Amino acid sequence: MNDYTVVHEKAPAFFDRFARKDENQHQTHYCPGCGHGVVHKMIADALTELGVQQRTILVSPVGCSVFAYYYFDTGNVQAAHGRAPAVATALKRSNPESIVISYQGDGDLAAIGTAEIVHAANRGENITVFFVNNSIYGMTGGQMAPTTLLGQISTTTPWGRRPNNDGMPIKMCEMLSALEAPAYIERVALSDAKHILQARKAVKKALELQTQHAGFSMVEILSPCPTILKMEPTVARHWVGEVLAKQFPLGVYRDHRAEFVPVDVPQKPLAELLGLGGEKLSDAERQSRRKNTQARTIKVAGFGGQGVLLLGQLLAEMGMREHMEVSWLPSYGPEMRSGSAHCHVTLAHERIGAPVITRPEVLIAMNEPSLRKFGPMVQVGGMILYNGRELPEDLQFEGTTVHCIPASQIADEIGAAKVANVVMLGAMLEATNCLPLATARTVLADMVKNPKLSEMNDRALDVGREYLDQDVLALAVAGPDGCGE
Amino acid sequence: MRQLCKGNVAVVKAALMAGCRSFYGYPITPASEIAEYAALLIPQAGGTFVQAESEVSAINMVYGASCAGQRVMTASSGPGISLMQEGISYLAGAELPCVIADIMRGGPGLGNISPEQSDYFCMTKGGGHGCYRNIVLAPSSVQEMAALTMLAFELADKYRNPAVLLADGYVGQMMEPLELEMTEAIQPAKPWAVRGTPETHGNLVSSIYLTNDLMEEHVRKLEAKYLECERSECRWETYRAEDAEVLVIGYGIVSRILRTAVDVARAHGLKAGLFRPITLWPFPSQALRQAAEKVEKVLVVELSTGQMVEDVRLALNGRIPVEFYSRVGGNVPSAEKIHSELMAHMEALV
Numbered sequence: 001m002n003d004y005t006v007v008h009e010k011a012p013a014f015f016d017r018f019a020r021k022d023e024n025q026h027q028t029h030y031c032p033g034c035g036h037g038v039v040h041k042m043i044a045d046a047l048t049e050l051g052v053q054q055r056t057i058l059v060s061p062v063g064c065s066v067f068a069y070y071y072f073d074t075g076n077v078q079a080a081h082g083r084a085p086a087v088a089t090a091l092k093r094s095n096p097e098s099i100v101i102s103y104q105g106d107g108d109l110a111a112i113g114t115a116e117i118v119h120a121a122n123r124g125e126n127i128t129v130f131f132v133n134n135s136i137y138g139m140t141g142g143q144m145a146p147t148t149l150l151g152q153i154s155t156t157t158p159w160g161r162r163p164n165n166d167g168m169p170i171k172m173c174e175m176l177s178a179l180e181a182p183a184y185i186e187r188v189a190l191s192d193a194k195h196i197l198q199a200r201k202a203v204k205k206a207l208e209l210q211t212q213h214a215g216f217s218m219v220e221i222l223s224p225c226p227t228i229l230k231m232e233p234t235v236a237r238h239w240v241g242e243v244l245a246k247q248f249p250l251g252v253y254r255d256h257r258a259e260f261v262p263v264d265v266p267q268k269p270l271a272e273l274l275g276l277g278g279e280k281l282s283d284a285e286r287q288s289r290r291k292n293t294q295a296r297t298i299k300v301a302g303f304g305g306q307g308v309l310l311l312g313q314l315l316a317e318m319g320m321r322e323h324m325e326v327s328w329l330p331s332y333g334p335e336m337r338s339g340s341a342h343c344h345v346t347l348a349h350e351r352i353g354a355p356v357i358t359r360p361e362v363l364i365a366m367n368e369p370s371l372r373k374f375g376p377m378v379q380v381g382g383m384i385l386y387n388g389r390e391l392p393e394d395l396q397f398e399g400t401t402v403h404c405i406p407a408s409q410i411a412d413e414i415g416a417a418k419v420a421n422v423v424m425l426g427a428m429l430e431a432t433n434c435l436p437l438a439t440a441r442t443v444l445a446d447m448v449k450n451p452k453l454s455e456m457n458d459r460a461l462d463v464g465r466e467y468l469d470q471d472v473l474a475l476a477v478a479g480p481d482g483c484g485e
Numbered sequence: 486m487r488q489l490c491k492g493n494v495a496v497v498k499a500a501l502m503a504g505c506r507s508f509y510g511y512p513i514t515p516a517s518e519i520a521e522y523a524a525l526l527i528p529q530a531g532g533t534f535v536q537a538e539s540e541v542s543a544i545n546m547v548y549g550a551s552c553a554g555q556r557v558m559t560a561s562s563g564p565g566i567s568l569m570q571e572g573i574s575y576l577a578g579a580e581l582p583c584v585i586a587d588i589m590r591g592g593p594g595l596g597n598i599s600p601e602q603s604d605y606f607c608m609t610k611g612g613g614h615g616c617y618r619n620i621v622l623a624p625s626s627v628q629e630m631a632a633l634t635m636l637a638f639e640l641a642d643k644y645r646n647p648a649v650l651l652a653d654g655y656v657g658q659m660m661e662p663l664e665l666e667m668t669e670a671i672q673p674a675k676p677w678a679v680r681g682t683p684e685t686h687g688n689l690v691s692s693i694y695l696t697n698d699l700m701e702e703h704v705r706k707l708e709a710k711y712l713e714c715e716r717s718e719c720r721w722e723t724y725r726a727e728d729a730e731v732l733v734i735g736y737g738i739v740s741r742i743l744r745t746a747v748d749v750a751r752a753h754g755l756k757a758g759l760f761r762p763i764t765l766w767p768f769p770s771q772a773l774r775q776a777a778e779k780v781e782k783v784l785v786v787e788l789s790t791g792q793m794v795e796d797v798r799l800a801l802n803g804r805i806p807v808e809f810y811s812r813v814g815g816n817v818p819s820a821e822k823i824h825s826e827l828m829a830h831m832e833a834l835v
């Protein structure tokens with residue numbers, strides 16, 4: 001028996017042999033003196049010490065560490081350049097007990113992926129980010145990184161990084177610690193043994209915080225890239241401590257849990273959320289139950305706020321309850337923002353083809369502009385219901401029945417301008433007989449829970465209907481008081 | 486019982502029925518109601534809704550959730566779909582299932598928010614890089630928004646590939662009766678998922694294949710999958726096509742206008758019929774060839790300057806004339822206009 005103890009052993013969170021690698025499966029693909037290998041070792045050790053290797057998911061970025069999954073005997077996911085924090089967000093949300101690591105380089109995190117890192121941090125995602133800042137793009141052969149120092153030569157800064165052209169080295173720890181949500185942010189350096197020990201501690205702490213559900217943690221690791229920087233490994237390490245760390249000061253930037261009161265969402269059974277229930281009717285059954293309905297194509301138009309879209313929905317809902325085929329199509333374009341709105345409603349007895357109505361049978365025009373715009377499109381033999389006492393003098397519509405109902409005025413007298421659409425509904429139902437009035441009452445009652453408004457709606461329906469009757473009787477145009485109360 | 490429902494809302498309800506409890510999205514008209522209703526309903530069913538910082542992030546969150554074995558979806562429109570393309574390519578490359586609803590609007594650029602069908606190319610041909618395909622389903626009614634959303638989840642899982650619900654703004658915005666029946670969502674096991682559990686800790690999801698041979702092997706594997714999908718998953722619908730002299734071809738909202746146009750044409754003595762692809766990829770080429778066997782001409786109508794028409798031409802391979810009519814910018818043709826187009830083309834034939 002050998003009586004010696006092994007002090008340096010492979011971290012158990014590493015594979016014994018790197019079988020995912022094509023060749024040289026006993027060694028990593030990293031260059032001699034590269035910081036990535038050191039950081040990998042720290043993470044692997046921490047996973048073992050914390051006993052979380054089996055439930056860890058490592059997200060490999062695009063960059064030199066794209067193949068981190070060659071080495072870590074954990075769950076592994078490879079992400080697009082810069083997007084690891086977004087990927088990690090959903091991995092963690094999907095399995096809150098998993099330990100999720102987003103491992104990123106400086107190009108990945110601080111250039112192409114700035115939006116993802118800022119927002120993952122700001123949401124306080126309970127993930128851990130290891131941010132390897134080597135001041136350069138390693139994988140693509142030495143272009144400028146957002147962390148490249150002023151004056152530092154790279155293949156895309158042949159005169160050195162020029163502030164007037166390339167801006168300043170970006171300080172992510174400082175930036176992210178301006179946010180309220182992160183729990184822990186520290187910058188460390190792989191410059192010498194003392195700092196490497198400090199880095200180990202930080203790596204472990206960040207992961208430990210995640211096991212405690214503390215929220216977002218990030219460790220930025222200033223790291224040597226001897227190959228690209230064309231330095232001896234020892235010189236590169238020294239440079240990290242002496243030069244890089246001057247620009248990027250080491251230290252703890254954030255170490256407290258975000259304090260907020262979580263707001264929980266009530267849970268409901270699926271059937272209730274989906275609005276399921278009631279009986280299912282076949283087409284034939286629906287047909288046989290359909291009575292007192294007439295097919296119509298209707299356009300409702302007016303100002304936004306006049307309840308134009310709602311009036312259309314009421315009609316469609318009524319038609320559906322009367323077992324008709326119905327469709328409702330709103331104008332949702334920029335015109336909505338400019339204050340006008342219209343919708344198309346088809347009430348049919350057969351499967352509806354185009355829900356877009358070019359020539360409606362019925363136009364409900366809630367204002368003059370829509371009367372002018374859509375009035376001429378009404379089919380011959382069709383009907384216009386206009387919200388007004390009479391047509392503007394210069395307008396006439398031949399071959400079309402026109403009813404003028406001062407619905408807005410009537411609504412004001414009932415006590416709520418917003419029931420003008422229901423006044424028009426009453427008039428329209430009376431004029432066309434396309435749907436039973438009783439259905440309008442039930443639909444309105446179901447949709448409007450406020451008893452006062454509900455009462456006004458009922459009145460509005462009646463007054464609209466009665467006004468229309470008088471109009472049809474060609475009585476002298478009476479004021480709203482004469483509306484047969 | 487039927488409920489009056491918006492197309493976009495039907496998508497969310499169907500997703501819930503399909504067992505989807507993860508939604509990651511970013512608002513854009515005319516798709517926003519999908520995110521809004523997902524935000525309202527999915528958390529109440531115990532699921533996750535996150536409004537991402539961009540569509541780039543949204544699709545990468547979808548990638549993460551899919552890695553974790555979730556049924557997951559997102560929704561967007563033109564500009565957001567453009568931003569998602571890299572992520573979609575990664576999803577296809579890593580063989581991850583997901584559902585993406587694209588409620589198309591006018592373009593290019595910021596365009597407008599009115600309905601168009603101009604994302605056909607970028608969704609059916611692969612708007613991202615590499616040899617991949619999306620499974621693309623084109624609903625034309627609110628009921629189909631629900632039915633095809635459920636089918637999209639099923640096909641996405643079956644082929645381990647993104648499935649797209651490609652609808653225009655009208656189908657997303659319109660309301661129609663929707664009948665939903667409670668069914669148990671059957672989800673396949675996903676032994677490949679990375680869930681952060683001891684059982685799955687050996688799994689890897691990635692789309693990187695460093696050597697040429699491994700890369701070719703992977704691309705061939707995807708290719709075989711797509712060929713199988715083409716053989717098995719084509720869906721289409723015809724209307725009065727049996728004795729038609731002329732076929733009109735369109736999908737989504739256009740197919741409904743064409744249906745009316747067929748009736749108008751027939752009422753005027755022209756034997757017209759409708760062919761409506763339901764799967765845009767795989768495109769039902771074989772079925773179209775059969776439906777067009779006895780017709781003299783076809784007229785393709787799109788809300789784009791001509792995207793699907795290329796697949797029609799490929800399918801018919803020069804056998805009969807393929808005419809094309811389009812409106813864009815949010816304008817839609819009337820059934821009467823289609824009829825007069827048909828008449829003009831048929832007269833030209835005499």
Ligand SMILES: Cc1ncc(C[n+]2csc(CCOP(=O)(O)OP(=O)(O)O)c2C)c(N)n1
Pocket residue numbers: 062063064065081104105106107108109132134136137138139140145
């Ligand atoms: C969208 C996209 N753009 C560009 C690239 C090319 N690319 C690969 S790695 C890389 C830079 C990585 O640098 P960094 O994040 O600093 O990591 P390092 O290699 O230095 O470890 C770039 C630009 C890519 N893969 N994807």
